Amino acid sequence: MLSNGKKMASVSDMYDVGWEEMRDKLRKWREDNCRNSEQIVDVGDELISEHSSKLGDDVWIIYEQVMIAALDCSRDDLALTCLQELRKQFPDSHRVKRLSGMRLEALERYDEANKHYDAILQDDPTNTAARKRKISILKAQGKSAEAIRELNEYLEQFVGDQEAWHELSELYINEHDYGKAAFCLEELMMTNPHNHLYCEQYAEVKYTQGGLENLELSRKYFAQALRLNNRNMRALFGLYMSASHIAASPKVSAKVKKDNMKYAAWAAAQINRAYKLAGHGTKESKCSMKAVEEMLESMQITMS
Amino acid sequence: MPIQLTSQAYCKMVLHAAKYPHCAVNGLLVAEKMKEKKKDSHGEPVLCVDCVPLFHGTLALAPMLEVALTLIDTWCKENNYVIAGYYQANERTKDPRPNQVAEKVAARISENFSDAAIVMVDNSRLTMSCFEPIVHIYDHHENKWKSREVTFDCFEDWSEAQKITSALLEGRSYENLIDFDNHLDDLRNDWTNPVINKSVLDLC
Numbered sequence: 378m379l380s381n382g383k384k385m386a387s388v389s390d391m392y393d394v395g396w397e398e399m400r401d402k403l404r405k406w407r408e409d410n411c412r413n414s415e416q417i418v419d420v421g422d423e424l425i426s427e428h429s430s431k432l433g434d435d436v437w438i439i440y441e442q443v444m445i446a447a448l449d450c451s452r453d454d455l456a457l458t459c460l461q462e463l464r465k466q467f468p469d470s471h472r473v474k475r476l477s478g479m480r481l482e483a484l485e486r487y488d489e490a491n492k493h494y495d496a497i498l499q500d501d502p503t504n505t506a507a508r509k510r511k512i513s514i515l516k517a518q519g520k521s522a523e524a525i526r527e528l529n530e531y532l533e534q535f536v537g538d539q540e541a542w543h544e545l546s547e548l549y550i551n552e553h554d555y556g557k558a559a560f561c562l563e564e565l566m567m568t569n570p571h572n573h574l575y576c577e578q579y580a581e582v583k584y585t586q587g588g589l590e591n592l593e594l595s596r597k598y599f600a601q602a603l604r605l606n607n608r609n610m611r612a613l614f615g616l617y618m619s620a621s622h623i624a625a626s627p628k629v630s631a632k633v634k635k636d637n638m639k640y641a642a643w644a645a646a647q648i649n650r651a652y653k654l655a656g657h658g659t660k661e662s663k664c665s666m667k668a669v670e671e672m673l674e675s676m677q678i679t680m681s
Numbered sequence: 682m683p684i685q686l687t688s689q690a691y692c693k694m695v696l697h698a699a700k701y702p703h704c705a706v707n708g709l710l711v712a713e714k715m716k717e718k719k720k721d722s723h724g725e726p727v728l729c730v731d732c733v734p735l736f737h738g739t740l741a742l743a744p745m746l747e748v749a750l751t752l753i754d755t756w757c758k759e760n761n762y763v764i765a766g767y768y769q770a771n772e773r774t775k776d777p778r779p780n781q782v783a784e785k786v787a788a789r790i791s792e793n794f795s796d797a798a799i800v801m802v803d804n805s806r807l808t809m810s811c812f813e814p815i816v817h818i819y820d821h822h823e824n825k826w827k828s829r830e831v832t833f834d835c836f837e838d839w840s841e842a843q844k845i846t847s848a849l850l851e852g853r854s855y856e857n858l859i860d861f862d863n864h865l866d867d868l869r870n871d872w873t874n875p876v877i878n879k880s881v882l883d884l885c
Contacts, residue, residue: 412703415853449703517773519773519775519776547739550739550741550742551741553741553781580744581742581743581745582742584742584743584744585741585742585743587743610865610866610868611744611745611865614744614745614748614865615744615745618744618747618748619744651868652868654868655867655869656868656869667755667759668752668753668755668756668759669752669755671755671758
């Protein structure tokens with residue numbers, strides 16, 4: 378029921394699902410780390426209010442998931458309900474204390490939130506979750522330089538934390554410090570050599586850095602990303618763009634120019650093919666395809 | 682020449698920001714291409730009839746932006762449009778000012794369209810009802826981007842824009858909004874947003 382008394386259609390009615398499917402959906406979203414907070418709130422709220430007794434021990438992790446989603450949607454009422462259930466069940470838990478801190482962050486009561494996290498760290502200096510929340514507060518306050526500094530210090534201690542390396546790469550990109558962002562992505566590529574997304578992001582950073590050497594590196598890494606996943610469109614477009622720019626550069630030898638024109642032509646053919654496969658002959662997709670063909674043609678003209 | 686926004690352009694911008702509340706988002710504004718430059722066209726507003734949502738999350742990388750600009754430019758030529766502006770909603774609610782990315786893209790757009798504008802969405806005022814326009818408009822004067830006062834004249838029809846945006850936000854239409862990132866994830870996703878455009882038309 379909404380607070381204004383209007384009765385809304387329940388999720389189970391609207392989508393014809395039972396409580397088990399709702400529970401399974403929530404698990405999948407947890408596992409995939411999705412941030413579809415509105416959906417989590419809709420499904421989770423109903424599951425908790427009407428089926429909590431059937432959930433067994435899963436109920437606690439669901440309370441946590443729904444609480445965080447509720448914070449994202451400014452549903453402090455729901456967040457507090459979940460938090461109170463968790464506090465009752467796990468009175469001295471650091472994990473729950475962190476959730477209390479997150480609620481304070483959502484309410485922009487950053488000083489109080491920091492006190493919560495400092496208390497956790499006093500008790501347990503290795504608590505990574507509390508440290509990351511403190512860094513998130515710096516980010517929320519726009520203190521990027523400090524957030525970067527703290528995150529670097531954190532990574533000196535917890536050098537295997539991939540989520541942290543990725544966060545740091547994003548912070549550097551936002552500050553336009555592409556060299557350091559590239560370093561973070563290199564760490565990630567070393568520990569995850571089969572991850573096509575890291576390769577492709579690294580290539581994008583190199584491309585953005587600019588200069589012939591970086592363009593050639595970017596082309597190589599776009600190509601590598603494609604080897605790892607031949608459906609990565611960003612890698613395909615990236616390969617096309619980087620090869621085209623190299624071929625168009627006055628500083629390259631005739632052989633390099635020829636090779637890159639070949640790579641670009643190959644990529645262009647693949648892009649056209651991908652669009653053909655995707656388009657179902659609708660008017661809009663025909664326009665899209667035409668736009669792609671013309672774009673590829675116009676770039677060929679500037680290269681020759 | 683100041684820009685003016687149609688309901689479709691305004692509401693798609695706001696829907697894009699609403700779809701990704703935890704990310705920065707950006708996009709391009711397009712206007713109809715003027716047939717000849719009229720001598721007395723100074724001061725006449727440029728009507729931005731539509732917008733193309735581009736990216737969410739990390740906005741500061743070049744390659745996909747270049748692809749998008751080139752592709753959308755080609756699409757514009759097909760439809761007699763021209764890229765006339767750029768919009769952005771920053772990641773943090775308390776930060777409505779254009780940053781380096783915004784200025785760089787706008788400078789690039791200005792090469793083809795001298796009166797390009799930057800439209801910044803003010804996240805802190807984003808509500809379901811949207812009674813007031815929640816954008817800041819910046820024009821380029823003397824090498825700086827200066828904010829202009831936003832009045833109802835900045836819209837083709839503010840009350841229509843407000844009504845439509847509010848209705849689409851309440852109906853959670855933003856879940857179906859496609860940006861260029863979504864398109865790159867799956868080419869079948871159409872960044873011209875025909876479904877949303879139809880909803881806008883139906884509500885007019």
